[in-house]
Amino acid sequence: MIPRAACECYLNRWILPRWGDLRIDQVKSVAVEEWLDSIKRAKGTRAKIRNIMSSIFHHAMRYEWVERNPIKLVRQSAKRERTPEILELAELQLLLSKLSVRERTLALLDAATGLRVSEMLVFRWSDVDFENLELRVTRSIWHQVVGNCKTEASAKPVPMDSYMAEDFLRWRRQSTYTSDDHYVFASETMRGTQPYWPDNLMKRHIKPVAKAIGINKNIGWHTFRHSFGTLLKANGEDVKTVQELLRHANSRITLDVYTQAVNSNKRAAQSKVVRMMVSSEVTKVANVGTTDSKKQAQNAG
Structure with a gap:
């Protein structure tokens, strides 16, 4: 659709x-x-x-x-002309460690949820449920025009790992726009009335960092989504879990692009990927701080 x-x-x-x-x-x-x-x-x-x-x-x-x-x-193939770029685990870890807070929050969000960038950029703070550790996906954006999600499967809540919640809170403390009705990634140029342009964030803030640390792949926002699917597969997750986490309309799409997997807990599957991308030491700190995060979120709200 x-x-x-x-x-x-x-x-x-x-x-x-x-x-x-x-x-x-x-x-x-x-x-x-x-x-x-x-x-x-x-x-x-x-x-x-x-x-x-x-x-x-x-x-x-x-x-x-x-x-x-x-x-x-009319015959017209939709088959990809080249294999999508995938970031290796070590590349993801290094990139996340070098990005600034805003870009790191977005990159981790993409790499640990498989969300489409058109869905991530229209999150409002009210869509981030710190209490239940979920993200409510209800909108998408195309050329700064906000509309409904791509598919019915896309509109389901997405699990949010506790470490991701910490990143959201860290960005909220730095952001100018922190009210519940503000965009999480509101453009300062547009005075918060619109979210950032995805291409600008990628070209000006993420690709230069990737190049500086030796990642010469032609990465884009979909690179993180594909990497998420690949890491889920490497973890042995079953195809139904991968389908639901990537919010594909049917499993055929999942099989065509990401192939198979063996567990059935979506939150556990996502957490494995997150903990592969962040150091064990920092993860322990994030887990300890979960309770404090919820209190801060309530105060911020």
Whole structure:
């Protein structure tokens, strides 16, 4: 499922300029396929354009404007053109130790939950449940337009390890925007009215640190999500747990991208990954401070 804002972007950027002047019955399968092949974008992007066009024709059939959907005959693979980059455990540990508090909080959040960056950046402090150690995922953002989550599975609460809670509290003490209705990662440039742009955070604050410590991989926000899935697999977690933690709509997606795993406790599975990424000494301190964290959270609220 593609977010509404993303659909509008693809529609206005690609589909309408090419096909907007034609009658709907003039759109032919072969012509669409040739057009998609000419677009210099990733296969995944072209597949999304194809799927949006197919949805348009599906609705046209429902209203009996056309009798068939020509886009069903359009061949367009969504298979990745290269294997996604994965950070090794040692690389994750080193990167987390060198990032500033804001970027470290985001990177650990991504690497220990598998959340999409579009979901992480629209967290408000009221979505961070320190008492029950959960994160409420209800919104996502696309080009600064806030909408609903990508799928129903995406809207389920996400477990939050106690060490992650400590990071959130550390960032809250430094942030200018700390009220419950403020974005957790509010942009100071926009005076808190919008969250940060994900590309700016990655390009200006995370990639330079990674390069400085010798990580020359082409990392992005999805790198952390893929790394999370890989670490879960390495821990021997069962595919259903991996699916729920990554909030895939079905297990086929999980199997295609991350493959299998053997335990069934989501919180325990996540905690194993967190403790792989942070030193045992610091983890002990975090565990001892959990009670204090809850008290601070109540005071901050």
